[in-house]
Amino acid sequence: MTGDVLAIRGGRPLRGRVDVKGAKNLATKAMVAALLGEDTSVLRDVPNLSDVAVVRSLLEVHGVRVTEGEEAGTLRLDPSDVESAHMEEIDAHAGASRIPILFCGPLLHRLGQAFIPDLGGCRIGDRPIDFHLDALRKFGATVEKLPSGIRLSTPGGRLHGANIHLPYPSVGATEQVLLTAVRAEGTTELRNAAIEPEIMDLIALLQKMGAIISYEPNRVILIEGVEKLRGYDHRSIFDRNEAASWASAALATDGEIFVGGAKQQEMLTFLNVFRKAGGWFDIQEDGILFRRAGEIQPVVVETDVHPGFMTDWQQPLVVALTQANGRSVVHETVYENRMGFTQALVKMGADIVVHPHGLQDGPRRVARRELEQAAVITGPTPLHGADIVVPDLRGGYSHVIAALTATGESKVSGVDILSRGYENFLAKLDALGADFDVIG
Ligand SMILES: CC(=O)N[C@H]1[C@@H](OP(=O)(O)OP(=O)(O)OC[C@H]2O[C@@H](n3ccc(=O)[nH]c3=O)[C@H](O)[C@@H]2O)O[C@H](CO)[C@@H](O)[C@@H]1O
Ligand SMILES: C=C(OP(=O)(O)O)C(=O)O
Incomplete structure (x- = not known):
């Protein structure tokens, strides 16, 4: 029994407390940043x-000594013996994660060359790495495609700005x-940089290491x-994506x-939508309490x-929107294939129509992108149990909640x-009173 197959009996609201730790989308990158330092880095709330685990292992095969600190969730990363793997x-x-592509710069600085395996991560679109490779070439790196993965080197010596x-x-x-x-030199x-809170946290961490980075308008x-x-x-x-999921x-479950560990600032946009959808929240010193205010409203x-x-x-x-009182629309503008998870919800009784090339439905806040899709969700529709297979991380979470x-x-x-x-997903579900058995 690995916990890969669950028998879930629905209809019981989730109630209780879960704690979120450090963000997957920061901690993994912070671990890579440790390669850039002369001495040991300490990362907390990992x-x-x-x-x-994948990033830790890839660091270890490059000679980084990774040990647990005394405080739970603390890693000490000692890069003094970095070597080619x-x-x-x-x-x-x-195929295990997307993070290995971020080893390029640090390994080029340390070793003058880098081998990067084929990437993994959620299959929610093509997820090319052309922006990464174009940027690395501008720094003076050469990139060679291998039958599996890529090899980079710095023929001109140190990379330049x-x-x-x-x-x-x-x-x-x-x-x-x-x-x-x-x-790099210079x-x-x-x-047109991304400015997600996790990027700002990475900048803060790099500044602690001695980097000079300014964020301009x-x-x-x-x-x-x-x-x-x-x-x-x-x-x-903290992991704002996990917080938003709970x-x-x-x-959805009326719990x-x-x-x-959830904080308001990084979740402002989510909280506005949550409130408009009929959610209620209370911002507290050490976290945020979430429940319904009344009926779920379409958004x-x-x-x-x-x-x-x-x-x-x-x-x-x-x-949650499958239980809303009316018709909602979700325009997915970031990835070109992120609505596949809705098929399982339809199998469970939801009324969701996916428009694979998006919807031209009046004024939009976000400029239309060629790759976008839209889902029109009409509620409320009772959902019934079904046999479903998890497609990816967030789609899978939504299946469990459905x-x-x-x-x-x-x-x-x-x-x-x-x-x-x-982290500890099944233990968290259990603590919230979910009725399920691990059957495979
Ligand atoms: C580990 C991690 O932090 N993952 C997050 C990161 O993914 P990730 O960093 O992979 O996402 P990106 O912001 O790079 O991707 C956004 C869009 O840019 C495109 N693109 C990206 C790079 C490139 O070289 N060429 C290109 O065309 C992608 O296909 C996608 O359509 O940001 C996403 C957007 O907030 C989140 O959904 C992921 O959870
Ligand atoms: C798409 C995601 O992650 P990754 O980029 O790691 O695949 C995600 O966290 O939903």
Whole structure:
């Protein structure tokens, strides 16, 4: 029994407390940043997630000594013996996470070359890495495609600063530029940068290491390269995506969930939509309490880069919207294939029509992108149990929440994927009173 297949009996509201730790989307990158320092870095509030394990292992095969600190969730990362890893050791990490692409800059600075395995992460679109590779070439790196993965090197010696304009404010490409520019020779100007809170936290951490980074108006980031960086001591920003997931679970199941560690600032946009959808919340010193205010109300949501409504928030919210009193629309503008999870909800009785090329339905806050899709959700529709297979991290979470909202029993397979983004997921479900058995 691994916890990969669950039998879930729905109809019981989720009630209780869950605590969120450091963000998957910061902790993994902070671990990579440790490669840039001369001495040991200490990262606090590291969540126990499979992506963290993948990054830890990839650091270890490159000679970084990773040990647990005394405080739970603390990692000490000692990069004093960084060395090239064997191809087989690197390939063993292929397809497991997207984070290995961020090893490029730090390894080029440390070793003059980098082998990067094929990437993993959620299959929610093509997820190309062209912005990353274009930026790395501008820093002076050469990139060679291998049968599996890529090899980078620095024929001109030290990487140099560059002027980079991202075609889209990509989170990963912005991090790539930051992690490369901090030790490049000269200044880097990055335009159309992503400004997600996790990126701001990465900038803060790099500043602790000795980097000089200024964040200018209009998505411009200036980085003055330095020769050496030291280790950091940093507590990760909380996981706002996990917090938003539990909030939507409270709304969908008509429960009440206190999310310990959640903070208001980073969730302002989510909280506005949550309130408009009929949610109620109370911001407290150590977390946020979520429940319904009354009936769930339909909303129109457009996913977007920060400070917009994050794409990773829409899937659990869609489950709640199946119980709304009317028609909601979710425009997915960030990835080109992020509505697949709705098929399982339709199988469970939801009325969701996906428009794979988006909807031209009047004025929009977010400029239309070619790749967008839209889901029209008409509620309220009672959901009933079904056999469903988890497609990806957030889609999978929404399936579990749908099963908990439904009447009858569901069999949900592939739940292991949730360990990419939800620490102790089954224990948390249990603590909230969910009625389920692990059957595989
Ligand atoms: C580990 C991590 O932090 N993952 C987050 C990160 O993913 P990730 O960093 O992969 O997402 P990006 O912001 O890079 O991707 C946004 C869009 O840009 C496109 N693109 C990106 C890079 C590139 O070289 N070429 C290109 O075309 C992507 O296909 C996508 O359509 O930000 C996403 C958007 O907030 C979140 O959903 C993910 O949870
Ligand atoms: C898309 C996600 O993550 P990743 O980029 O790690 O696949 C996510 O967290 O929803």
